[in-house]
Amino acid sequence: xxxxxxxxxxxxxxxxxxxxxxxxxxxxxxxxxxxxxxxxxxxxxxxxxxxxxxxxxxxxxxxxxxxxxxxxxxxxxxxxxxxxxxxxxxxxxxxxxxxxxxxxxxxxxxxxxxxxxxxxxxxxxxxxxxxxxxxxxxxxxxxxxxxxxxxxxx
Numbered sequence: 001x002x003x004x005x006x007x008x009x010x011x012x013x014x015x016x017x018x019x020x021x022x023x024x025x026x027x028x029x030x031x032x033x034x035x036x037x038x039x040x041x042x043x044x045x046x047x048x049x050x051x052x053x054x055x056x057x058x059x060x061x062x063x064x065x066x067x068x069x070x071x072x073x074x075x076x077x078x079x080x081x082x083x084x085x086x087x088x089x090x091x092x093x094x095x096x097x098x099x100x101x102x103x104x105x106x107x108x109x110x111x112x113x114x115x116x117x118x119x120x121x122x123x124x125x126x127x128x129x130x131x132x133x134x135x136x137x138x139x140x141x142x143x144x145x146x147x148x149x150x151x152x153x154x
Contacts, residue, residue, distance in 0.1 A: 076109045080134055081117015094126040094148075110149065119143070 019031040033040040049056045083093055086101045095111055098104035104111065113125065115133030122142040128149045130138070138145060 074109050075112035075129060076104060076107055077112050077114050078103055079114050079116035080119045080137055083113070083123070084117060084119050084121060087121060087123055089121045090123070091121075092124045092126055113138075 017027055018025055019027040020029075022028040030040065038044045038046065046052075049058055051057070078098065082103055086103055087093060087097075091097065093113075095104065098111065099106055110128035112129035112131065113127055113134045114131050115135075115137050119137045119141045123138070125138060125143060125145045126148055128147065130145055130147070135145060
C-alpha cells in the first residue's frame with residue numbers, strides 16, 4: 001500500500017463549520033452564540049465552574065480528611081478459570097508466562113490470582129498475591145505457591 005492511497009473512512013473527516021459568513025452559510029449573523037450577553041461578546045465568557053455569582057459547587061462541598069488515593073496499590077487480577085484454560089499440567093504460572101499466554105498485558109502492576117472458576121491441573125504459582133479462596137483451590141489440585149515480592153498487599 002502506498003502513502004498516497006490512504007484515505008480516512010467515509011464520514012470520519014468532517015468539514016469545519018464556517019461561522020459569520022452570511023445567513024445562507026447556516027451559521028451567519030449571530031454565529032450560534034445567541035442574542036447579546038456576556039457569551040456573545042468577543043473575549044467574553046466565564047471561567048469553568050462559574051455559576052453566575054452563586055457559590056460554585058467546588059466551593060460548597062467540604063473537603064476534609066485524608067484520602068489514600070495517591071498511595072493506592074492496584075493489582076492486575078486473573079481468575080483460576082482463565083489459567084486452567086491456558087496452562088498445561090506442571091507449568092509455572094508467573095508474570096512472564098501470563099504475558100506470553102496473553103492473559104496479561106505488559107504492566108508494572110502486581111498480579112493477584114483470584115479463585116473464580118475451576119482449577120483441574122497441578123501448577124506452580126510464582127506471583128505477588130493470591131486470594132485465600134484461590135490458595136485452597138490450588139492446594140486441592142496439588143499445585144504449589146511461591147509468593148514473589150510484596151506480600152503485605154494480600
